[in-house]
Amino acid sequence: MSTSPIERTPLWRRPAFRALIIQALLLAGLAALIAMMIGNALTNLEARGITTGFDFLGERAGFSIPQTLIDYSGDSSYARTFVVGLLNTLLVSGLGILAATLIGFAVGIARLSPNWLLARLAAAFVEAFRNIPLLVQILFWYFAVLQALPSPRQSLSLLEAFFLNVRGLIVPAPVPEPGFGLTQLALVAAILAVVALGVYARRLQQRTGKALPVYWLGSALIIGLPLLVFVASGSPLSWDVPSLKGFNFSGGITVIPELMALWLALSIYTASFIAEIVRSGIQSVPKGQIEASRAIGLPGNITLRKVVIPQAMRVIVPQLTSQYLNLIKNSSLATAIGYPDLVAVFAGTSLNQTGQAIEIIAMTMAVYLTISLVVSALMNVYNARTLLKER
Numbered sequence: 001m002s003t004s005p006i007e008r009t010p011l012w013r014r015p016a017f018r019a020l021i022i023q024a025l026l027l028a029g030l031a032a033l034i035a036m037m038i039g040n041a042l043t044n045l046e047a048r049g050i051t052t053g054f055d056f057l058g059e060r061a062g063f064s065i066p067q068t069l070i071d072y073s074g075d076s077s078y079a080r081t082f083v084v085g086l087l088n089t090l091l092v093s094g095l096g097i098l099a100a101t102l103i104g105f106a107v108g109i110a111r112l113s114p115n116w117l118l119a120r121l122a123a124a125f126v127e128a129f130r131n132i133p134l135l136v137q138i139l140f141w142y143f144a145v146l147q148a149l150p151s152p153r154q155s156l157s158l159l160e161a162f163f164l165n166v167r168g169l170i171v172p173a174p175v176p177e178p179g180f181g182l183t184q185l186a187l188v189a190a191i192l193a194v195v196a197l198g199v200y201a202r203r204l205q206q207r208t209g210k211a212l213p214v215y216w217l218g219s220a221l222i223i224g225l226p227l228l229v230f231v232a233s234g235s236p237l238s239w240d241v242p243s244l245k246g247f248n249f250s251g252g253i254t255v256i257p258e259l260m261a262l263w264l265a266l267s268i269y270t271a272s273f274i275a276e277i278v279r280s281g282i283q284s285v286p287k288g289q290i291e292a293s294r295a296i297g298l299p300g301n302i303t304l305r306k307v308v309i310p311q312a313m314r315v316i317v318p319q320l321t322s323q324y325l326n327l328i329k330n331s332s333l334a335t336a337i338g339y340p341d342l343v344a345v346f347a348g349t350s351l352n353q354t355g356q357a358i359e360i361i362a363m364t365m366a367v368y369l370t371i372s373l374v375v376s377a378l379m380n381v382y383n384a385r386t387l388l389k390e391r
Helices: 015-047 078-111 116-130 134-148 180-208 214-232 257-283 287-295 300-336 342-354 357-386
Strands: 156-158 162-165 168-171 173-176 237-240 243-245 248-250 253-255
Touching: 078 116, 078 257, 078 300, 078 342, 078 357, 116 257, 134 257, 134 300, 168 257, 180 214, 257 300, 287 300, 300 342, 300 357, 342 357
Parallel strands: none
Antiparallel strands: 156 162, 162 168, 168 253, 173 237, 243 248
């Protein structure tokens, strides 16, 4: 019985076997390197009397945080400090993504406008803000703009309810009263109804070619239904209007200047890159598509919204995902102006007080990695829905 040439070749001369051996050696070397680093770190920590583990999370933090989305005091634990920092990071990242997307799309479309002045202003916006380092922009908004505002006694006022001064923006705070829960339920019901309407409208258009005004009907549902329930239930909502008492305001909600400066800088800086992404995406759409839509008499706004943007999104979304991830990671520059994000209050103050560097840095890295993976997954799902389906 004859054997194949491969079977007659010695094992050590087979490429697949050699590749397996090399990979095994590299993996063993990497494992040895990691084990050596961990052992060295544990030895150094033991020499300095620093214990390892996560027991410190239950200890009292002992410091205050200027902005918290949940109840917090100096008596709270380091675990709660971690949650406060995480929520502040998610807050500025979410607001930044929303604002950067709106500004970026508007500027990107304006760059292709036939209006000469509008197109040049959009180009100037992009070239100016994307070529100035983000840290410099954060410091500009904080020190040159917000710190130059007047003191609380000389606050800039709007309707004697909104106040802007060096300590931030103070706005009225909503105070729900008994019965307001019905309005919230109506809002949830309206959102579900809009989702169902969108599914129905898509199937109707595929079956009959008839398009329903989903945007107008959806807006009417989301605004009208909760408003109707709110009025019918006796308007169960009051407002805590801020008032000046002594040298500061009491009542209302205070948006600290650190949040405002970081949000403005992140939004504008990222929007300048998104604008170029949107412009390149629109220019990738074949001109024949635009000419065909004009030939059948579609208005310019309908052409942009129904023909150009849907086809451009397959080019825009992958690059847009990278900008979202960059914005989330760039939010860690908040430490430059003292915004209490995760890096500042947990990887900064908490680390200095506890000395648990390995655990705290590992948790911080894991948080940013998790947020990035979640955002990437969501954007990949959306990207899959925007791809052109071949028949």
